[in-house]
Amino acid sequence: MSTPNAPRTPTDAPESGPEHSGSDVFDRIAGSGSVRRTLTGAAAAARALTAGRASGDGAPTGAAGAGMTHSWLFTGPPGSGRSVAALAFAAALVCGDPGVIGCGRCMACRTALAGTHADVIHVVPHELSIGVKLMRDVIRDASKRPTTADWRVVVIEDADRLSDAAANALLKTVEEPPERTVIILCAPSTDPRDIAITLRSRCRHVYIPTPAIPDVARILVHELGVTEGDAKLAAAASAGHIGRARNLVRSTAAQQRRAQMLGLARLVYEGDLAFREVTNLIRTIETEAGETLDALDERETEKLAVALGLGAKGKGTVKALRGTRTEIRELEERQKRRRTRYLRDALDLSLVDLAGLYRDALLTSSGAQEVQRIHPDMAEIVDKLAELNTAEALVACLDAVTRCREALGQSVRPIVAMDALVGRLRKACGVS
């Protein structure tokens, strides 16, 4: 979970790359014009509401805020850009630009999009369930008046993971949000049934569809300033999943992970090399997990130490406390579970990459010409696989990947599941 950090200083470079003129935060939302229209309208209504109050003209809440809703539910399939849409909406609500609502350039917009605005609470669960304790903390923060902006915005990712108790705790806040608070629940679902009906029925629902691949490429160019070629490749390789595409163009660890996983398809023909590469691949993901989670772990531990009155500052002090207090031990166990989950999720996504490679090979071997390849940069290996294998063999490879993903889902150790995968791929390709 990222909690509101101190706002960045104005000298900080913008998080989102190049300055773009004539565009706003809603440009980050792919395709769907109706989502943009809904959110732009709501942000304008919110602005009118606060402006009416500020000027003391006594505009009644109902009239000025006709298009404004306090509680929202954003759903859409994984990768459709729910979080991006939620953060864009949050930015528009806290934006300080007098002209363009959600200008994307002011400090408030930039910090909101980066998840560091003091009035934007961004809850990103890294575990399977969001507990009631965390939700009570969030509710407490949500009830405070905004500090610098007109609105306090709470974005809860993966709200389908709210435990029953947590959902119940949240219910009253969603039903009657504090005057200046907006709550956005996000859920990775094509329909909102995963969300408790009590919560769902009190929210305005926005469905965000999966964007087309060219749309994703356009957003990457716009947002990160990468070349069109890199953007197109990442968009295709991620099958239009915006978050993964963004990660792929930005993170060298993610690029390395992809190369290693796809490389397995070639290494199964090279004796024991594929088995050895599996170990390297898992190590790469552990490094990637470290890049993402080390700093977060440390912040949480320090925060807890301070809350416990231990006044600990710095890694050494926290280390010395390790194992001495139940609370710290519990936190460490949670952090360990989060890391395990990260590893499994990353491995699963990489296996989807590998399945894409065999799919490309299968389509090539069946002579399909006009199909968009998932991995256009891997033509050499795809053509080789298509040449060496029958369609049946390639289907068996796809099946092996599916079985490996299932095993991981059933908590089989990653190294065991991956070794079994290599064994099955070798068999399917007739090399063992």
Ligand SMILES: [Zn+2]
């Ligand atoms: Zn702004």
